[in-house]
Amino acid sequence: MRYHLKGRRVLITGGANGLGRLLALQTAARGAEVVIWDTDEEAGRATADEILSSGGVASAATIDVADREAVHAAAAICGEIDVLINNAGIISGRRLLDATEEEISETLHVNTLALFWVTRAFLGGMNSRGHGAVVTIASSAGLVGIPQLTDYAASKFAAFGFAEALRGELRQDRSGVTSLTVCPSHLDTAQFDGVRTRFPLLLPRLSATRVAEKVVRGIERRRSQLIMPPLVRTIPVARAMNVRHFDAMMSFFGAGTAMDSFNSREQRSRTSPQPDSPD
Template sequence: MALEAARRGAEVVVWDLSDDGGTAVAAEIVAAGGLASSYAVDVTDPARVAAAARETGDVDVLVNNAGVVAGKPLLEATEESIRRTFEVNALALYWVTRAFLPGMIARRRGTVATIASAAGLIGVARQTDYSASKFAALGFTESLRAELRADGHGIGTLAVCPYYINTGMFAGVSTRFPLLLPILEEQEVALKVIDGIESGREQIVLPPFARLVPLMRALPTRAFDRLADFFGINRGMDRFVGRAAQKAR
């Protein structure tokens, strides 16, 4: 997303927990003739977020993209990992958005884009923490949109709800019907997000088949569950290993 935004003429500021990771992306943008800088920021630390926001200055587009996943059944998940999931996937949205929103309101323009998940539309086995945090991300974005609209601030919001993406974060996951629910390509999703920001969209759900989930909720709960099971939604995490385990092999 950073590379594509820069290609379209944006000056990009990358925040990354790893100084090396952010610096590498910024350097790639600069090498291609763009403008970019980076900061090492733990977005779960409100004080560091506030300090980094002051260093960064005003932005026109904020993309909340930090995310973690443990992929453990509830009784196997540690208290530490559950807290971490909510700190990164949900609470960080508050600290980062609160840091940049006042400047957008003062200028009466801007967009807050949040990368949520299709797991924020439907609960998924082995994702009691992750899915709940993404439900929170969607609720946050919807409520923020209502708040900004009610106050007439003219600030846009975008919620992105993708199925699994081949970034490595969900290494090992599978899909029962790849034509309907494919593992998404990273570049394709990135382009759609940047296109959505430019066009003023308010929600992107990928793939299109996932847009049927709200309609499925009209069914009785047991029928809803059977349909989710039929499409393999609750077996997709059975062979999940994640990025850390993948690197260790």
């Protein structure tokens, strides 16, 4: 049975820019009331205003989802949520010894721990009402570790495990709430500027608009997992190989050099401002 979004309340973390903004626009187009949580106050308000100007219902709040107390306070004000899309995320793109301790900590707090704080704030209400959806925007880097992404990959491996374990708990409880894990490769947003693959036809830079469409359809169809593009779906099977062969295969497809031209947040701030913040 389809889960119709019309009349539902949808909360999107990191909903001001990039993929989050597109998810806000597309769920609003389905008739949902959209609540945006983001640290970018101006962009969050602009996205909400865009929805309001088209006849939708939306609001935006400036929330740091890594701040546990701020999440508690905002959730108490927010009220009931039917669909939670955990989309907020950051990427430093530095090698292990080049990243600062502060950067590593921030990545893990935003990409991983925030999943617990935000989901715990709303899941109980969903369970009591007998319906809802929790969407975890993970990454293909949650399926395979990539050089220069040690903190990011660790955070996304954790996000993948979080969503999978949550799915098991919901199944055991026979809850009407679904857990959807989304693992896209790099998107055409500012967050992934400079990421390259050796075979772009097999591992293309994904359209964030198309990914948002698939996520919204996945919610409606009560899907449990979305992995994009198709080649990434072979990674779990490839892990049955000898580790040396698996690593050689990853190198062949360019995993070792994908981040060589990556533009970090610090580099982007020193050049020109970008229309999209991290998703």
